Amino acid sequence: MGTKQTGGIEWVTILLVVSLFAVGFFAILNATGAPGDVEGKSVLQIMNQVNWSTVRLHSIWFGTGVILAVILMLVDYRYYARLTPILYIAMIVILIFVLMFASETYGSTSWINTFFGRTVQPSELMKIVLIIILAKLLSKYSAATGTLAFRDYVRIWALALVPLALVVLQQDLGTAIVYLFIIVVMFFLAGAKIWMLLLTGGAAAGAFVAAWTLDILKNTQKQRILVFLDPSLDPSGAGWNFQKALTAMGSGRLFGKGMFAPGAMSQLNYIPVQTKDFIYAVIGETFGFIGAGLVMLLFLLLLLRLFRLSGRIKEKFGALMIGGVAAMIAFHALESMGMCIGAMPITGIPLPFISYGGSNMWTNLLGIGLVLSVCLRNPFHRDADLQQGMYFSQEILQQNQIGFGLRSSWQSIVKARKERSERRRKYGG
Amino acid sequence: MKFLAFLKNRANWLSFVFIAAFGVFFVMLFRLQIVNGDLYLESSQSQKRREIRITGTRGKILDTHGTPLAYSQKAYDIQFTKDPTKNREADREAYTQVILKTIRLIRDNGDTVINSGALTMDEKGQFVFSWGVTAEDAVAAREKYWRNYMGLNAEKYPTAADCYWYLRSERYKIPAEVGDEEALLVLSVWQNVASVAYQSYIPVTIATNVSRTVVALIEMNSEELTGVNVAESSVRVYPKGELASHLVGYLGRMSDEDTIIRMEAQGYNRDDRIGVAGIEASMESQLSGSIGSRTGKRVVEVNAQSKVIREYAEESVPASSGNDVVLTLDVDMQTWLEKALLANIREVREKQEAAYLADQDRYDEILAARSDHEIAWCEYGAAVVMNVQTGEVLASASYPGYDPNLFAKGIQAEQLNALLFDRCYPLMNKAISSQGTPGSIYKMATSLAGLMEGVITLDTRISDQGEFRAHLAEGSSAKGPSCWKRNYEQHANQTVIDALKNSCNYFFYQVSYGLGIERLDYWVSQLGLDTTTGIELPGEAPCVMGNQDALYNPDRTLRNLPVLVRNNLIVYLRDKCRELGMEYDDSKYAETAEKLMRLAVSQDTHEYGADLRNILRQDLKITASGTLSVMSSDISQQIYQLIWNDNHTILTGIGQSVTLVTPMGIARYVSALVNGGKVYEAQLVDKILYPNGGIMEEKQPQLIRTLDVPSSFLAAIKEGMREVVSEEDGGTAASAFRNFEYNGQFGGKTGTAQVSNIDLENNAWFICFAPFDQPEIAIVVYLPHGYAGANACSTAKDMIRYYLEKKAASGEAETLPGVNGLTY
CATH class of the missing domain: 1.10.150 (DNA polymerase; domain 1)
Known part of the structure; x- marks a missing residue:
């Protein structure tokens, strides 16, 4: 039975994202808002003493990000497929510009840190562009057959490797791995043959071993990689961070130390970059196993939901975009939480929707906007139906160019509501 | 069928993968927070807890009346702490700016910055390593250690200059316009930061004892001077400056690894300052507030930037202060003695120069013939005033001195070198560390030995025969020694008293020849002239008796x-x-x-x-x-020449030959001669007080031995010494005391020891005691190259006057009738 059901607004995803933001709000508040001496004071007085400035900014980033996501949702996602070549080239140019500019004045001016540091990074936005262009290419070449020809496989890889190489040259190892993860997951979802992926993995491993043994990698680069894998090699840097984060995390125990607990490591700034990379340690210390476990559960639910959505949409471009966004969030979540519990190596990667920081918050919300846009315009199918073949639809681009498909999105919403109320009437619930 | 379809959807595969991954994470989270949570809680508490060692205040050094000679005062240090999480290049660059700014601020206000860097610049402007050690293996070990914590490869940066340029330009980004000297100071701070990398919460001290202005400026600029803070410490103050500097001493850093290990075993920190000279060194364990049992601790909670957030007052232990040391020294008398000695030395120098000019041709001829063409002038000297009844040192001067405050403030290299390489050795306490040939002041020992061994009696009379030949073989062509007196007939029929008065060498040649070296040395050692005096000061040299061994x-x-x-x-x-x-x-x-x-x-x-x-x-x-x-x-x-013979023996009898004595040893010897034969240890420490003023230990005179000698013998020696300074008896020092108001109330003896073929370079000694009837003090004056013994009298004269005047004044006060006939 090919029951079709128009997606409508993807409330489950929205609910999960808002929940994660809520946890992040309190974690950041706890890390930055310390009200000072709270002994013998009423809740109201304490509230007055709290420093709201960071959470306020954080909320503003989230609010603007939500607006962006809604705009993205309302515009028909197929329109983005048309924009991809321009976006892709523009982003590559920016990345090259960053690389050239940064290497010329390496370490001499401070604005590079603020502009190309963690707050405003072109490589962040590149993640979204990468997801869109990969989704477009992969769906175009694989929609008909359900798999990729080797020639197409190689061509798409060549295109994907350009931004990857640029961030590697920027020495931004963490982001490079995010790109790689997104690329591999999307290839996998697009139906690339497993042997192709294994072959690629083997070739990459071989190239890496060759680069290492033939001393193409400089000693400092090797050192960076070694420290990345084993923080204890750098006891005053990464190792120090790791050890403090682990201690904070563990000391939270079941219920956590609570907000603004005097003497908590988050209160004494022991946790490094505690509003960003190590925010999960703050959650672990403040809200204990219950809080940290809840965050883990929320992420798992979000990822399962996104993959489920991806797996139930027949329009392959949209399905792959959801898969790419899911991959992006998944990697961030796994790495950021994993390094706080000692399961992953240390690298500076924020926890989606939770960590403080504008560009990452926007990037993730833009991704969610894409997801919502896809869900709004596609019916969900069962697994069995999907076997009957996926397609790559560019119809909207011919029919409904004016207004970026806003009319169709309105129609989709109305249609979904009508269907839902009909279903309720039919099944009595 | 449905399930198969589910499996065929690759998105579902990924769901499985993530369920598995999150499952593993969940288990790890559980282990971390639930299984091992208590351990981490404990660890988180210990990481924030710091025990800060607090040292007690170092005890005071006081004179016998309680006048402070050394005390500790609160001071301010400038420290730098690096945030251990800030390791990026930009962080280092920013910190370098902070350090540079701080150094400039300190130096612009006249304070000095500590430079303990291994990289230095030599006189030629070349970069060199300075390790503070010279032994080759020690240098290699230090360099290896240093390279290790600095992370400097010996192959890549072999020379000091390579290291310097790399550290300066690449690693710590010191701006190019900064001079090398200033850059080295910045690198010194960075070096100390690197050396504590594993405990980077430990602050590095940039400067100690800075002025209030610097403190205020640092506090004012604290916003931009990240990591720089002001810490309280203490500085040693020597209010009397150079006065008694050799007795008080000074503090310094632990100089070598052995000292560090020894002091750390007692609970010291390797950065603590310890006494390295004088009472500061010898009474270290009493004075120190750094010794384990006196240090306390502050238990605090600190944040990641090492800022103290909370105090655990109930766990803190206050430090206790070191004990105060009260000396037997009388600051007033010391002041007089130092003044008198300086005046004496200047006066002798003038006499010497006059004598040289009067007979310049002859002197120049001798100078031209010998290896040292300069005359050794009288430029330095020592004097001691001792209580003869106890061995207590009342005053002890050594000229030239130094200002211990220089060391307290952190002495500059050039200042230290000036002190170390001065030909007068200002750092040396000549009262205890200079060994000199005694000359005639030794003759009382020879007298006592002769009388005790029966070689002479009080009635024995000996006439000077000119050349002394008794020890020479019949018909030998060798020349025997003779007395200093050319008209030897004037030294006829002398008793031992006359011989002392005249300082007749011939008499003592005969006595010592009759004694032989063993019997002479026995009595010399009985008088304590074979050892150190046991004074509570480091670096005391022993007296050495003449014999084959010496x-x-x-x-x-x-x-x-x-x-x-x-x-x-x-x-x-x-x-x-x-x-x-x-x-x-x-x-x-x-x-x-x-x-x-x-x-x-x-x-x-x-x-x-x-x-x-x-x-x-x-x-x-x-x-x-x-x-x-x-x-x-x-x-x-x-x-x-190496074989001891009779010639040596008879020369020993007049205090020549290889005999060596220290002024302090001689002071004890004089005391024993006039106090009835009691040999005491020299004593400088009177008592030790608890910080609250209570007496912890009152040091008693340490009697080593009482000589079993007839009082008539000692009386005769005293009489001889009285006649030495008596005008009517015509003693050798009579002219020096002509018209002296206290004539007859003291006894003395001159000593002129020949040290070269120029008489101007003779060592001058004068020893005396007063009052004559009931001796209370012994005074010893030693002027190396003082030309003639009588030249050393003026210091003694000043001191006798000072002492007897004061005694008279206090005696009158004591006998004055008080109100209601009570005396007080």
């Missing part, structure tokens, strides 16, 4: 004459061997020379000719018998 002992490090003999022999042997066409290593000659010298103390000291030739035959393969006999006689002449 002249030459092959089993001890060779000094003075034996070294000369050895060098003569080496030169002689080499010349002879070359004549014979043979060549050996220098070490071979040295070995042979030492073997030959040993013959001087071989069992049969008179018949060593055969042994001597054997050595030459075996060691240097010299076989020609003619050559051997010539060499044997030449060498014998050298060796003969």
Whole structure:
């Protein structure tokens, strides 16, 4: 039975994202808002003493990000497929510009840190562009057959490797791995043959071993990689961070130390970059196993939901975009939480929707906007139906160019509501 | 079928993968927070907890009336702490700016910045390492350690300059316009930061004891000076400056690893300052507030930037102060003594110069002939005032002195070098560390020995016969010694009292010849002139009695004459061997020379000719018998100098030969002569007080021995010493005390010890005691190159006047009737 059901607004995803933001709000508040001496004071007085400035900014980033996501949702996602070549080239140019500019004045001016540091990074936005262009290419070449020809496989890889190489040259190892993860997951979802992926993995491993043994990698680069894998090699840097984060995390125990607990490591700034990379340690210390476990559960639910959505949409471009966004969030979540519990190596990667920081918050919300846009315009199918073949639809681009498909999105919403109320009437619930 | 379809959807595969991954994470989270949570909680608490060691205040050093000579005062240090999480290049660059700014701020306000960097610049402007050690293996070890914590590869950066330029330009980004000298200071701070990398919460001290202005400026600029803070510490203050500097001493850093290990075992920190001279050093364990039992701790909670957030008052332990040390010293008397000594030295110098100019041609001729063409002028000296009844040191001067405050403030290298290389050795306490030939002041010891051993009686009369020949063989061509008095007939029929008054050498030649060296040395050692005095000061030199052991002992490090003999022999042997066409290593000659010298103390000291030739035959393969006999006689002449003989003995009797004494040893000797034969340890510490003022220990006089000698003998010696300074009796120092108001109330003795062939360079001694009837103080004045013993009288004169005047004043006060007839 090919029951079709128009997606409508993807409330489950929205609910999960808002929940994660809520946890992040309190974690950041706890890390930055310390009200000072709270002994013998009423809740109201304490509230007055709290420093709201960071959470306020954080909320503003989230609010603007939500607006962006809604705009993205309302515009028909197929329109983005048309924009991809321009976006892709523009982003590559920016990345090259960053690389050239940064290497010329390496370490001499401070604005590079603020502009190309963690707050405003072109490589962040590149993640979204990468997801869109990969989704477009992969769906175009694989929609008909359900798999990729080797020639197409190689061509798409060549295109994907350009931004990857640029961030590697920027020495931004963490982001490079995010790109790689997104690329591999999307290839996998697009139906690339497993042997192709294994072959690629083997070739990459071989190239890496060759680069290492033939001393193409400089000693400092090797050192960076070694420290990345084993923080204890750098006891005053990464190792120090790791050890403090682990201690904070563990000391939270079941219920956590609570907000603004005097003497908590988050209160004494022991946790490094505690509003960003190590925010999960703050959650672990403040809200204990219950809080940290809840965050883990929320992420798992979000990822399962996104993959489920991806797996139930027949329009392959949209399905792959959801898969790419899911991959992006998944990697961030796994790495950021994993390094706080000692399961992953240390690298500076924020926890989606939770960590403080504008560009990452926007990037993730833009991704969610894409997801919502896809869900709004596609019916969900069962697994069995999907076997009957996926397609790559560019119809909207011919029919409904004016207004970026806003009319169709309105129609989709109305249609979904009508269907839902009909279903309720039919099944009595 | 449905399930198969589910499996075919790749998105579902990914769901499985993530369920598995999150499952693993969940288990790890559980282990971390639930299983091991308590452990981490404990660890998180200990990481925030710091025990800060607090040292107690160092005790004061006070004179006998409680006048402070040294105390500790609160001071401010400038420290730097690096945030351990800030390791990026930009962070280092920012920190370098902070350090640079701080250094400039400190230096612009006249304070000094600590430079403990291993990288330094030598005089030529070359970059060199300075490790503070010289031994090759120690240098290698330090360099290796340093390279390790600095992360500097020895292959890539082999030289100091390589390290400097790399650290300066690449690693720490010191701007190019900064001069090398300033850059080295910045690198010194960075070096100390790197050396505590694993405990980076430990602050690095940039400057100590800075002015209030610097403190205020640092506090004012604290916003931009990230990591820089002001810490309280203490500085040692010596309110009297140079006064009694050699007795008080000063503090310094632990100089070597052994000291550090020893002090750390007592609970010191390696950065603590310890006493390195004077009472500061010898009473370290009493004064110190850094010793384990006196240190306390502050237990605090700190944040990641090491800022103290909370105090655990209940766990903190306050530090206790060190004890105060009260000296036997009287600051007032000390002031007088130092003034008098300085005036005395200047006066003698003028006399010397006048005497030199009066007979310049003769002196210049002698100077031209010897290796040292400069006259050794009277430029330094020492004086001691001792309580004869207890051995307590009332005053002790050593000129020139130094200002211990220089060390307290952190002495600059050039200032230290000026002190170390001054030819007058200002850092040396000459009252205890300078050994000098005593000359005639030794004659009381010879007198006592002669009387006790029955060589002479109080009635024995000896007339000066000019040349003393008793020890020479009949018809010997050798010249015997004679008295300083040319008209020896004037020294006729002398009793021991007359002989002391006249300081007649002939008399004492005869006495010591009659005694022999063993019996003479027995009494000399009974009077304490064979050891140190036991004064509570570091670096005391012992007195040395004249005998074979002092002249030459092959089993001890060779000094003075034996070294000369050895060098003569080496030169002689080499010349002879070359004549014979043979060549050996220098070490071979040295070995042979030492073997030959040993013959001087071989069992049969008179018949060593055969042994001597054997050595030459075996060691240097010299076989020609003619050559051997010539060499044997030449060498014998050298060796003969090393053999103690009667000539040495009789010279010892007048305080010459190899006899050496210190002013402090002589003060004790004089005390024993006039207090009834009681030999005390010299004592500088009176008592030790608890910080609250309570008495912890009151030091008692340490009597070593009481000589069992008839009082008549001591009375005769005292009488002789009285006549020395008496005008009517015409003693040797009479003219120096002409018209002195306290004549008759004291006794004394001059000593003029010959040290070279120029009489201007003679060492001058004057010793005395007062009052005459019930002696209370002994005064010793020693002026190296003081020309003549009587020249040293003026210091003694000033001190006798000072003491007796004061005594008279206090005596009157004591006997004044008080109100209601009570006395007080």
